[in-house]
Amino acid sequence: xxxxxxxxxxxxxxxxxxxxxxxxxxxxxxxxxxYRQDLxxxxxxxxxxxxxxxxxxxxxxxGYSVSRANTDDFPLTLASAVPSQTSVYFCASSxxxxxxxxxxxxxxxxxxx
Amino acid sequence: xxxxxxxxxxxxxxxxxxxxxxxxxxxxxxxxxWYQQHAGEAPTFLSYNVLDGLEEKGRFSSFLSRSKGYSYxxxxxxxxxxxxxxxxxVKDSNYQLIWGAGTKLIIKP
Numbered sequence: 536x537x538x539x540x541x542x543x544x545x546x547x548x549x550x551x552x553x554x555x556x557x558x559x560x561x562x563x564x565x566x567x568x569x570y571r572q573d574l575x576x577x578x579x580x581x582x583x584x585x586x587x588x589x590x591x592x593x594x595x596x597x598g599y600s601v602s603r604a605n606t607d608d609f610p611l612t613l614a615s616a617v618p619s620q621t622s623v624y625f626c627a628s629s630x631x632x633x634x635x636x637x638x639x640x641x642x643x644x645x646x647x648x
Numbered sequence: 649x650x651x652x653x654x655x656x657x658x659x660x661x662x663x664x665x666x667x668x669x670x671x672x673x674x675x676x677x678x679x680x681x682w683y684q685q686h687a688g689e690a691p692t693f694l695s696y697n698v699l700d701g702l703e704e705k706g707r708f709s710s711f712l713s714r715s716k717g718y719s720y721x722x723x724x725x726x727x728x729x730x731x732x733x734x735x736x737x738v739k740d741s742n743y744q745l746i747w748g749a750g751t752k753l754i755i756k757p
Contacts, residue, residue, distance in 0.1 A: 577652065577735070577747030578691070593744070625690060636681065637745065639690035 538562065539640035541626050547646045548616050556611040556643050558626030566629045567609040568637065569593075569601060571622040578625065584609055616647045650674045652748035654736050659754045660726055668721045668734050668751045676741025682710050682721045683735040685750065691735055695721070723753075731755045 539560045548554050560567065565586045570578040580593030584603040598620060600612045609628075613620055623644050627637040651673045660666040672680070679698040683691040697703055697712035697719060709722040721734055733750040740746055 575749060577749045578737075578745075579747070580744060583744070634679070634696045635739075635743075636693040636696060639692070641690050 539626055539628055539638060541624075541640040541643050543643060544641070545644040545646075547648065548613075550617055550647055551615050554613045554616055554645070556613075556624055556626075556645070558609045558611070558640055559607050560609075560626075560628045560638075560640075561607065562628060562630075562638065563606060564628035564638070565606070565631045566635075567603065568627040568629075569599070569609070569611045570625045570627065571595065571620075572625060572642075573622050581611065581624075616645075618647045621645060621647045650738075650740060650746045652736055652738060652746055654734075654748040654751045656749070657752045657754065659756060660723075662726055662728060662755055662757050664726050665722065665724050666726060666753065668723075668736075668753065670719045670721070670736035670748060672717050672719070672736070672738045672746075672748075674738045674740045674746055677714060678739040678741070678743055680710075680712055680719050681737045681739070681745065682708075682719075683737065684732050685735055686732045694734075726755050728755050728757070 542557045568583045569581040582601040584590045587606045625642045626640040629635045629637045654670045682694040685691040695710040702711045707724045712719045735750045736748040737745040
């Protein structure tokens, strides 16, 4: 693993189904983030975690949940998917000190029908 | 509310110079970032400004004026590979990034 990986790359999901998007980083970064990116809108923060064992809500948390059991993994779960959750989802991580630039995974393209 | 404004789309010619502007209104300021995002790919970090002035990094430079809530990204000697979206983001008082919608830059030969 180099950097951040996300799985799956893309997924078509029926409305009402449960789905977990996976994110793993090998940079030992403390902070991790989940964003959604929709056409014409900026990246919007769903949930974040400043360190293992803690999570926080971002701008658009409704319908999503996260966990941070260890430093490397930060899964995002849609409990009951709805069509408005169709989007591209990016996971990111950053270190604690310095500039704290965020490093992004390749994204998951999710379509909810 | 918090707001980041940048032009939706710009067109420039290969070899030329282009300036992409970003204005912001946020609750607090802890730095401004520029990212590049090619179509279908993840954003990648370009530059960071926290103090007023110009930061130069090769063909790319970024400027910040905190009193005006304004930044620009300057790209010189444009190459076809510079065709991408450029995202402006501000770190607010909660140390979270607030993102602009991005500027799609089209480079013509």
